[in-house]
Amino acid sequence: MNLKELASHLNLSQTTVSRALNGYPEVNKATRQRVEAAAREFNYTPNARAKGLATGRSMSIGHVIPTSSKREMVNPVFGDFITGASEAYVEAGYDLVLTLVEDGKEERLYRNIRDKGNVDGIIVHSPRMQDSRIALLSDLGLPFVVHGRASNITADYSWVDMNNRSAFERATAFLTELGHSRIALVNGLEFMDFAFRRREGYLAALAVRGIDPDPALMRQGEMTELLGHQSAQEMLAQPDPPTAFLTSSMVTAIGVRRAIQEAGLEMGRDVSVITHDDELAYLMNGQNVPLFTATRSSVRAAGRCAADMLLRMIADPDCGPLHSLLEAELILGNSTGPAPAAGEPKTVRQGQT
Amino acid sequence: MNLKELASHLNLSQTTVSRALNGYPEVNKATRQRVEAAAREFNYTPNARAKGLATGRSMSIGHVIPTSSKREMVNPVFGDFITGASEAYVEAGYDLVLTLVEDGKEERLYRNIRDKGNVDGIIVHSPRMQDSRIALLSDLGLPFVVHGRASNITADYSWVDMNNRSAFERATAFLTELGHSRIALVNGLEFMDFAFRRREGYLAALAVRGIDPDPALMRQGEMTELLGHQSAQEMLAQPDPPTAFLTSSMVTAIGVRRAIQEAGLEMGRDVSVITHDDELAYLMNGQNVPLFTATRSSVRAAGRCAADMLLRMIADPDCGPLHSLLEAELILGNSTGPAPAAGEPKTVRQGQT
DNA sequence: GCAGATTTCCAAAGCGCTTTAAATTTTTCT
DNA sequence: AGAAAAATTTAAAGCGCTTTGGAAATCTGC
Known part of the structure; x- marks a missing residue:
């Protein structure tokens, strides 16, 4: 069921139906309810590609995580990070598109991502100290938030980091x-x-x-x-x-x-x-x-925070670079104790395997 | 730079440029080269939404992973799985869109995913023994591959599983x-x-x-x-x-x-x-x-295998349900040895913390 | 009862691409 | 050379949606 069919079924124009569904004010209350009921009944979901093409926004966020060919490993932290981020996306109706990229091929990739236009913003993972991606993304004009920071970069950009x-x-x-x-x-x-x-x-x-x-x-x-x-x-x-x-x-x-x-x-x-x-x-x-x-x-909280930040930047492009520095807490477990007295022969091996 | 601009810059029609870029045969070799050169020069990348709208394919694969509200945890295995899957996607020009879904909300989600139309196929993660998702997806007519199997389901479907x-x-x-x-x-x-x-x-x-x-x-x-x-x-x-x-x-x-x-x-x-x-x-x-x-x-190999399988199914919808059963190898480490002799008092605690 | 303001709706253009159907140019053959 | 065939290119429709610019309907106030 697409918009055209739904509209003709309701004897309304596509315009009105579209407006009714997207909460525009210039539609009669009764009409709106009728439209909403029909949409529910026929399980109407607008086609995201068409919507995206028309609105210019894709309603999805890209997560780009680097993997070098040597250490092809997705940081285990990643799972929890996106769990947090996803919460925000689900609430806001965004999708999450994931891209793994080999070190070095990033310039091409980011440019591609922007030109393909299927994300509205990017979360940058695992920044290195000197990370060329940040300057690149700033140039490209695609909103982005870095999970972490890049010490050697002076320009301002948005980030969420743990201290x-x-x-x-x-x-x-x-x-x-x-x-x-x-x-x-x-x-x-x-x-x-x-x-x-x-x-x-x-x-x-x-x-x-x-x-x-x-x-x-x-x-x-x-x-x-x-x-x-x-x-x-x-x-x-x-x-x-x-x-x-x-x-x-x-x-x-x-x-x-x-x-x-x-x-x-x-x-x-x-x-x-x-x-x-x-x-x-x-x-x-x-x-x-x-x-x-x-x-x-x-790290899950960090994911949530980064996603919220990015969504905010997309909604209001002028809200300027945002930052969030999360403080870690020091929790006491059983693995620490006073240093052994100096003389004590504490390193004698007891030949266990 | 979009197709129209590129075409007018080349003094060609959009049709020709599009064809040249997509490898259709009915275009002069010289023309094609001219087009390709220009595309490279201006860094032209077709807009994925528009392309998707026109072709009816979105060139992306959905990975849906379930999280119950209780155990909100992304299986750590997931990172490696998608590392493998990504290889296949990158080679084939597909994107990967990730969705976390709470148990129970799946029916709505899958229907939505199909209607929104921004994935061409789905990888189903973490199947339970009796998994309603499989019947649902079969109904929806969206190609899918399950990572694992669902024991209590008799219908045939595509899967990649370890034995x-x-x-x-x-x-x-x-x-x-x-x-x-x-x-x-x-x-x-x-x-x-x-x-x-x-x-x-x-x-x-x-x-x-x-x-x-x-x-x-x-x-x-x-x-x-x-x-x-x-x-x-x-x-x-x-x-x-x-x-x-x-x-x-x-x-x-x-x-x-x-x-x-x-x-x-x-x-x-x-x-x-x-x-x-x-x-x-x-x-x-x-x-x-x-x-x-x-x-x-x-599990990374499994991801690669599942992705390849899904891409194949998308390319040829009639290739029927596919299956791949991967055998694990038994490798010997230091953690096993003969059972201790019966009488031995092997469980005496030595009061070590 | 009617001009003007307001509310409600609609036709059509446009987003950027593919693709069909047709037009144009080039090649081939007699 | 000229007609038929093949090769190359193009105009225009269409994918499903939003949105602009109007038109039609309804509501005001006198």
Whole structure:
């Protein structure tokens, strides 16, 4: 059933029916009700392509997520992010179109996306420190919101970000207060902006306490379980091993925990661990008592926030670049404790596997 | 730059330009080259909405994933699945539109999707055993492929599935061959079809060996780390605890491992664990030597396969329902070993937190 | 009861593309 | 060379909707 049929069935013009359905004022109340009833009865849904062509808006939002050919991996955080974003889209009648793009092919892609015209705005995922996409999108004149920021970009643009720096600064400070001074950082890839900021926070907190950062205690990589395991394993085997770990994701923390246990140590007593917790639905950090002490910030909430922001920008193009900085909370779990006394032979391996 | 402008710039009709660009034969070779050059030069990209309106095809595929209001969680498997599917879409010039839908609101949604007309086909995720969506979609006449199957549905439809039953049957048999008879199953929600099938396989293998299934050794739930931990913790505290676990996901297996370690036992010696491994990019199962013995099947490959299948169905609507059953391989890791001798006091807790 | 204001409706153009049917040009064959 | 056939191009209709510019109907107030 299309508009024409519906209109002729009602003995009305397409104009009137269209107006009635879209809430325009210049239509008789009785007529409107008649139209609405008929639309319901025949299950009429306007064709989105035609509507889009006529209105110039596509009622959908593009999410572009980068994947390099090397690390073809969709960040696990992504699922929760779009869960949040979707809420906003559903409420506003928007669709979500997803595009994966290989590093480097982005310029062409974005231009294409705009010219194809099937999205009204874009959410940019996983910005790197120096991200060419931002300048490009500004040029293209397509509304966009970045999930995260790009440190090395001076131009103003809209973003939603978690305060990575303060979160990790606080976590590090917390560890130093517990007496730790050998604190390891197992970070995400540091050309990613969020990871860079976390490192900054970590370094700042160390500096405050006059602790010299030790390159041997800093790792970065794709945030897998393996990264955590391998990093921790190697670091714990060092002559002067860390007594605490700061990790960038729950999955990595789990790897760290494994290495700690394999070394015959106990997490929370011999070695402390703090992780960032995105509150992913399938990876909740314990129940009542968190498993890991963590900096916590819901990525789902971030998704919701970014989507709302973008929709607002689309509705009012002049509302200017918007920003939203979400603060993480530091929650206490069982994975942290005071630094072991200096003399204690805490790194003796107990030959467990 | 739109077609009209491009055409007038070339002193050609829109028809010719359109044909040249879309590879129709009835256009002079020289003309075609001239057109193509101009299109490149001016960065011409046809407007997708207009094209869709004219052709009746939208060149995009819908992925609909269910979320109940209770468990608002996007299956972590999803990220990898679409990574695979995207490859196919990119190659074929299709877009991917994503819709989350609450349980129960699906009928309206699917009808809407069809009438709105902005997808040419649908991938159905997470089918339950008795899934009304399948009948509905068949009615609607929209091509679709199910990732998984719905056991209680007799009608024929297209699907891509991993052989859950045989995978778990084989894994269970493997454990019995190692001498285990107290084998626990920590499954996904069993109204989900894949989980049901896994249970069937598990039960079948037990039956072959004449082992009575023990309800106390069977759990189901959302496949989180917590589920694994809690289930294993409780089971290991039972009078006659399991000596082996079969889990439905890596994340759950990690929870099981945690419980095993907390009970002072060693995985692979005191207690064996086999998990299903979807080969998720961020949760690789070890490197050279797998961490867990596992039934392994790449969900990313499944995504690719499903997408290819759907595209084929769209290209040729009469190619009939297609099916693809992917077999999992059983890979050996460090988490399995012979069942401990009967008398051994293997469940003595060593009070480790 | 009627001019003017208001309300309600409609015909038609247009969004940017494809495609049918027909016109024009070029080639082929005798 | 000239008619028939083939190759190339075009004008115009149509996809399903919104929206502009009017027209028709109804309502005012005197």
